[in-house]
Every structure is written in structure tokens, then in C-alpha cells.
Amino acid sequence: MEAGLVAATWSAALDDADDVAAVTARVRASVEADIAQARREFLALVEPGGRDADPALAASALAFAALRAVEQAAGEYRRCALAMLGRTPEAGAEARRAYVIEQNRRWFRANPNGADAVAAAAKAADAARARTAQYLLATRLEQLRVQAAAPTEAAARAVDWSAARARRPALDREVAGR
Incomplete structure (x- = not known):
């Protein structure tokens, strides 16, 4: 949500709720795609039986991969917003x-x-x-x-x-x- 608001600061009409919502939705879809890509990359690195051996560790690693993807996207949106502003x-x-x-x-x-x-x-x-x-x-x-x-x-x-x-x-x- 924060990344969407950051993107809206420079790419949307701030007084148009529909425009802000559209930008936020595009950013959310992009971040979700980044999370899915990070999960795919993690799963490609793990052996098929490795996830079943320690499900808690696998879940933690997947969550961490998703968190890193979100943090990277948020940082990139912030840098872009600062450059545009x-x-x-x-x-x-x-x-x-x-x-x-x-x-x-x-x-x-x-x-x-x-x-x-x-x-x-x-x-x-x-x-x-x-x-x-x-x-x-x-x-x-x-x-x-x-x-x-x-x-x-x-x-x-x-x-x-x-x-x-x-x-x-x-x-x-x-x-x-x-």
C-alpha cells in the first residue's frame, strides 16, 4: 500500500481518488508479481524434498524472500518518486x-x-x-x-x-x- 501511495505522489492527480486507486492497484499488481518471482526463484533453488524436511524453515525462507521483494520494490518506488518530484x-x-x-x-x-x-x-x-x-x-x-x-x-x-x-x-x- 505504501509503495502505491509513493508512486501516486508523482503519477496521479492527488485530488482524484480513482486515479490514486488505479496507480495503487498497478503498483500492488507489480509488487505481487515481484513476490511471486522471488518465490519461484527460491523454490527453484531448494531440492524437492528439502521443503518437506523442515516446513517451518521453508515457510520462513519464503516469507523472507517475499519481504525482500517488497522492500526492494518500495525502495525503488521511493527513489523514482524522489527523482520525479x-x-x-x-x-x-x-x-x-x-x-x-x-x-x-x-x-x-x-x-x-x-x-x-x-x-x-x-x-x-x-x-x-x-x-x-x-x-x-x-x-x-x-x-x-x-x-x-x-x-x-x-x-x-x-x-x-x-x-x-x-x-x-x-x-x-x-x-x-x-
């Missing part, structure tokens, strides 16, 4: 600001286009771009989590309210002493 106009603007600020530092004012000034400015711009991408990822993930939780909370409130209404006649009888 680093190309947004917001990240570009921050990178340009950091570049200019670094070139205007006192020690580079005499030669703002010198090799040292340009290298320092480029390094500052890259760092600003990366920070902005991380910030965008965090804020967009939070927005998606809030949106995902909202229907769940509304449904929980609706269930609680309907349960209270269903109990109302019994409560009325108790209060009236009947």
Missing part, C-alpha cells in the same frame, strides 16, 4: 534560488563564475532540489493518507451512529422504566 517546478525554483544565493556569497563575489563558485553553487542547487523533493514526497504522502483515512473515519462514524439509533428504542424503554 525533483523535476517539478517547485524543486527547480528552489534549486535556482540556492544556486544564486551560493554564487553571491562573500567569498565568491569577486569571481561568481569561477570554477569554485560554480561547483559550490551546483552542489547547493542539487541539495536544495533533493530537500524539496523530499518535502514534496512527505507532504503529498500525508495528503494521500488523510484522504484514505477520511472515508474510513466517516464510515466508522456512520456505523456508530446507526448502532446508537438502533439501540434508541431500548434506551427509551429503560429511561421510561418499562
Whole structure:
């Protein structure tokens, strides 16, 4: 689910629940395929009777293979999201600001286009771009989590309210002493 939300931060319209759900479903299918591939690879390495000799060990190894596949996929989706969010106009603007600020530092004012000034400015711009991408990822993930939780909370409130209404006649009888 988390990998799907990470992918949705850059590839879906965040205010379109159907678009986010479609991206999440594609990511889930991809991760499930990765898990199946990891299981097949593990099973190909194990002798046919090896699984039957220690079923708990085989189950643990299969679970570990699935976990590794999920961790690798999640890391890859995160790297991809950061790269894509680093190309947004917001990240570009921050990178340009950091570049200019670094070139205007006192020690580079005499030669703002010198090799040292340009290298320092480029390094500052890259760092600003990366920070902005991380910030965008965090804020967009939070927005998606809030949106995902909202229907769940509304449904929980609706269930609680309907349960209270269903109990109302019994409560009325108790209060009236009947």
C-alpha cells in the first residue's frame, strides 16, 4: 500500500481518488508479481524434498524472500518518486534560488563564475532540489493518507451512529422504566 501511495505522489492527480486507486492497484499488481518471482526463484533453488524436511524453515525462507521483494520494490518506488518530484517546478525554483544565493556569497563575489563558485553553487542547487523533493514526497504522502483515512473515519462514524439509533428504542424503554 505504501509503495502505491509513493508512486501516486508523482503519477496521479492527488485530488482524484480513482486515479490514486488505479496507480495503487498497478503498483500492488507489480509488487505481487515481484513476490511471486522471488518465490519461484527460491523454490527453484531448494531440492524437492528439502521443503518437506523442515516446513517451518521453508515457510520462513519464503516469507523472507517475499519481504525482500517488497522492500526492494518500495525502495525503488521511493527513489523514482524522489527523482520525479525533483523535476517539478517547485524543486527547480528552489534549486535556482540556492544556486544564486551560493554564487553571491562573500567569498565568491569577486569571481561568481569561477570554477569554485560554480561547483559550490551546483552542489547547493542539487541539495536544495533533493530537500524539496523530499518535502514534496512527505507532504503529498500525508495528503494521500488523510484522504484514505477520511472515508474510513466517516464510515466508522456512520456505523456508530446507526448502532446508537438502533439501540434508541431500548434506551427509551429503560429511561421510561418499562
